[in-house]
Amino acid sequence: MNIWTAIAVTAVGCYAVKLAGLLVPVGALERPLVKRMAALLPVALLAALTAQQTFADGRTLVLDAKAAGLAAAAVALLLRAPFLLVIAAAVLVTAVVRAMAG
Amino acid sequence: MPQTCALSLLAFTGASQFALVGALAGGGNPLTASVGAIFLSMRNAFYGLRLSQLLALPRAMRPLAAHFVIDETTAVSLAQSGRRAVRIGFAVTGISLYLLWNLTTLLGALGAEAIGDTDTWGLDAAGPAVFLALLAPMVRTATERAVAAIAVLLGLGLLSVLPQGVPVLAAALAVPMVLYGVRRKTPGSDADEGKGR
Numbered sequence: 001m002n003i004w005t006a007i008a009v010t011a012v013g014c015y016a017v018k019l020a021g022l023l024v025p026v027g028a029l030e031r032p033l034v035k036r037m038a039a040l041l042p043v044a045l046l047a048a049l050t051a052q053q054t055f056a057d058g059r060t061l062v063l064d065a066k067a068a069g070l071a072a073a074a075v076a077l078l079l080r081a082p083f084l085l086v087i088a089a090a091v092l093v094t095a096v097v098r099a100m101a102g
Numbered sequence: 103m104p105q106t107c108a109l110s111l112l113a114f115t116g117a118s119q120f121a122l123v124g125a126l127a128g129g130g131n132p133l134t135a136s137v138g139a140i141f142l143s144m145r146n147a148f149y150g151l152r153l154s155q156l157l158a159l160p161r162a163m164r165p166l167a168a169h170f171v172i173d174e175t176t177a178v179s180l181a182q183s184g185r186r187a188v189r190i191g192f193a194v195t196g197i198s199l200y201l202l203w204n205l206t207t208l209l210g211a212l213g214a215e216a217i218g219d220t221d222t223w224g225l226d227a228a229g230p231a232v233f234l235a236l237l238a239p240m241v242r243t244a245t246e247r248a249v250a251a252i253a254v255l256l257g258l259g260l261l262s263v264l265p266q267g268v269p270v271l272a273a274a275l276a277v278p279m280v281l282y283g284v285r286r287k288t289p290g291s292d293a294d295e296g297k298g299r
Contacts, residue, residue: 006136010122011112013140018115019168021150022159029155033281038151040249040277042176045145046237047250048257048273049173053230059262069227070234077238090231095224 065101069094110207114200115172118143144271149176156180156188170196177236245284252276 029038054070055061072093076086109119118139150171156179159167170192178195182188241250253273260269 006122007109007112009136010109010118010139013136014113014115014118014143014146015169017140017143018146018150018171019165021147021171022154022164022168024151024154026154029151035155036281037277038148038155040246040280041148041274042152042180043237043240043246044249044253044274044276045148045270046173046177046233046240047253048270048276050230050233050237051254051257052261052270053233054227055258056261059266061258061261065224066227066230069224070230073227073231073234077235083235086235087228087231090227090234091224093224094227098224 065094065097068097106211107204107207110204113139113143114169114203115143115146116203144267145173145274146171148274149173152176153179153192156185157192158185167192167196170200172196172199173233174199177233181236181239245280248280248283249276252279 029035050070054066055063069090069092073086073090076089081089106123109122113119113122122136122139150168153167153171153176154164157167175192175195179188179192182191237250241247253276256276257269257273260272263269264272
């Protein structure tokens with residue numbers, strides 16, 4: 001199996017996974033419990049993803065400048081700052097902390 | 103270079119692409135690399151579950167929309183209220199991200215190493231910051247906060263134990279855990295319990 005095959009398999013697989021979620025019949029989603037689960041699942045996945053992107057490097061946990069940047073973003077969010085300002089705060093604080101840390 | 107671009111055009115789910123490239127570059131077996139990459143994209147199916155309710159797409163549109171079911175489009179769509187806004191959010195995010203992602207892939211493949219290390223500019227913090235900003239309006243109730251908190255703990259706690267991509271999926275277990283806990287309490291007594299992070 002060469003690299004092109006690997007690319008094709010990955011592409012088809014990733015697409016099938018995406019489509020599968022969309023194709024689940026609406027009837028199955030009408031039940032209240034399923035509805036609550038489906039509403040909360042993205043919350044769980046996004047929360048875990050955010051945490052990993054901030055505190056993980058590969059499979060090890062790290063506490064670096066990104067944590068400070070995310071803290072700045074959290075503060076900006078609490079202050080109801082506009083979206084772009086929140087992102088800018090995270091980027092800026094991360095860069096500054098990183099520069100100071102050498 | 104054509105291989106890198108094809109991957110971006112066809113797979114269009116960042117984490118899986120990085121995983122595939124990483125595994126191949128590390129001399130891994132192509133099949134194992136593919137399976138790992140597909141596993142990483144498994145969370146997109148969960149996103150699809152929620153999105154299909156919100157978007158309420160006609161059947162013929164679904165195969166087309168499926169390509170854009172990723173972290174970013176889900177996060178933006180869920181932040182909208184009203185079906186029209188959800189659809190617009192999904193489409194705009196999907197299309198603009200798709201164009202940018204593939205354009206930057208091309209630039210990257212052409213050898214834009216001259217830019218240097220983007221980490222120096224703190225740009226690696228932009229990704230999680232975007233997710234945080236989109237997540238914030240979704241964690242209003244105590245239940246949602248509990249789900250987020252447990253998901254963070256699971257996602258980070260299992261990181262070193264499970265293969266890449268699996269901890270995020272395991273974090274989905276936070277949902278049944280919290281729903282079970284809520285059900286055992288008297289309904290409606292949603293006391294405030296801990297923050298999202």
